[in-house]
Amino acid sequence: MKKFLSLLLVSMLGGALTLGIYKLAFEKEIPLLENQPAQSKFVTASYNPASTAADDVDFTTAADKTVHAVVHVKNMTISRGPSSIMDYFYGSGGQPRAQIGTGSGVIISPDGYIVTNNHVIANATELQVTLNNNRTYRAELVGTDPETDIALIKIDADEDLPYLAFGDSDNSKIGEWVLAVGNPFNLTSTVTAGIISAKARDLNEMDGKFQSFIQTDAAVNPGNSGGALVNTNGDLIGINTAITSQTGSYIGYSFAVPSNIAKKVVDDIMEFGNVQMGTLGIKGQDLGVLSNSEEDYNESQGILIAEVFKKSGADKAGLKPGDIIKKVDHIQINKFSDLTGYLRSKRPNDNVQLTILRDNNTMELPVTLLDNSSYVYTIDEIGISVQEQTKTDKDRFDGQNGVVIYGSNEYNRRLGLDGKLLIGINDDKIKNVDDVKKAVAKAKSYGMMSIVYINEYGERERLVFRE
Template structure:
């Protein structure tokens, strides 16, 4: 047999193998709704036609599946542009700052009054249209503290956008543009998403010149938490390339349904390194509906604090696996207490679904409507107990605590109101105004730069803060990756501490 015959047979064998491979993926329908059909915000998800399926029998068909998916969904993806007015006081001299006078000032000039300067900060992210009448989903951090927002579609139309509502706890924001017959995307069921499933990300990474960039990958994991990005963490992990600017864009399955909102990356370099995170669509659906219908996020709560189980702890409780949510504390008067949950209980199932850990439990509860009855299977001292819990609306004081928790994850430390008792304990002047640092993450940049428990923060980015509310307002206005400049007092000595806010 000559060399050509060997090569020919090898090529024929390889082609036969490729032909026999049978990929069964779904393609979304590219059919558009009739021109005279107007979708309202309340009917949007019910009226979006579900994509039709057809088998894919060759690698070329598999390629075409992604091409058609990109073509069908990209028109509903927008680039979000924001603008924010920043006001800063021009710094006084160091002598004037620390001692209240400047020995080098001219006679009779007196104390210098700080000059305030103003400049504009621009931002960019991504979003996607969810209704024909112009509702748009994006990330809260994309539009947070923005004075003005506008969006640009794939065909270069621009619309001024109104911020309908935001939810920092889940990092979701709802925008609205005045338009009709807009292309839109359907929200899928993120609970049905499987690890290993193909997904596609669409967005505008890095700059507007890269708008509507399409990348593909798989679902790497589900239920990722402890990322320290937001309060309610239940992320989808994907290796579809996500970069700064992709935030707020859709993560799509092969049916063209949105299964997640691209939100963040894990990176040592600041660029994509194969680990991206998306907020599940089921959480986004619940938050969006609440904001559109009530103007705010009405969140259910259980009323427990707890933790994830590890293998050692599971063995201590006599469990075979480390699945479940351990209850550390039950709040007085909470739905949990009324239903009979107790400290030391391990919640194994909710509504027949296995509870993997406490983070997953919190996220699932947050997607429920107050008044919902949930069935719980609990391990108590080795015995199985079944409970029915009627969820209630989360009280305002717990929401405030959640806001502070969000700041902690961004900044790396927690604060509280400053009291006379604190002044005595930390040798501080009781006449000062500010917020007291109660704990600092030892791995945070704030700690590495010198911030410590007991420090009194009196200003953020040169603007005075007198209480926790003012601190949260000032700190919340600092975008991820920007520098926070704190003025603090320690044992009546003043100092400046600067660090970058976590992504």
């Protein structure tokens, strides 16, 4: 019995010794941490060790500052149209009928100046403004700029009004929270929230019109036009202007005129009565568009200068075709709407600093912006603007003398005049802009003006304008 117990004890000690050696030699110690999940090398998109960003955003201050400064704008127009079959036959024009359009506006001064959209007040015979406290006032049109779709109106109140100060839209960032405040569906001020989805957005839907919008996903519906886009501090960074939708209602994208552009338009209207435009004087193309062409470019972002207009600010600064614009002052230039959007906040004689690439070398050139009247002349009587031909134009028209129709009003644009070569006014031949000025001065005494131009097929066409 003693022998058996001795063997059992030796066996147990041997087993314990063997197990201990195995543990030490072949197994690593794995610590046990209670309530500690294993950490992955890669973090998933939904991973968030703290609270979400939205939890830290407070919209109440911005909303409280904004709603009382946003107004309802009612536009009454008088139209005439056939009201019976007899009107169609006899062309009597029918009875005048009142039509009502509505939108929003933003009070920008305590004495009642209000910024809104041009399309909200267009053709108005009477304007009416209703504040958030339901008080109603007659409004007067101060001025408007159809190209940026900004208008300035004014009401006279007995007391100082709540207003919003313009913020710096250049400092707004993609992904930043914003509020859209307006009066959709004839409601009092309504607040929606979203983020900035893009900047310097060009919709390319309005031919001949400038576009450089702030894009947001804050809900904007009919009636929001002219309302405020503000950041979480309540700073006015945009005027809500457009939506893109097949139904006419909000589907996820809306667009606002940046506050720096709206403020400059308002300042110009109040100081000069019209909008002062400072221009570089170039023709150019987005490098992003050219990157798929046969041309070989090392850069994919920026503006490639194709032409420099004579006597323009760009010409005087020494810019050349082939230069690539990368930056204007502190603004990075990736596409043409970045450039035009920033320059829209500038006036003639303002100075800007251009950063360009020339032969793969970075250069900085100071440029003084000029009024395009130095190389563009507008014939107000018939609603077209002309400019001297560039080298590209001369190649396109086989060296034919004349001036290029640079831009035109909506009626002439529908006729397709833009880009044609103007070679005659009445009986006068046109070689340059000076010839145009002389011919227009003579034509004013005739009571009519005819123009001769060459179309894209090299054919001559004549168009007669009568007073």
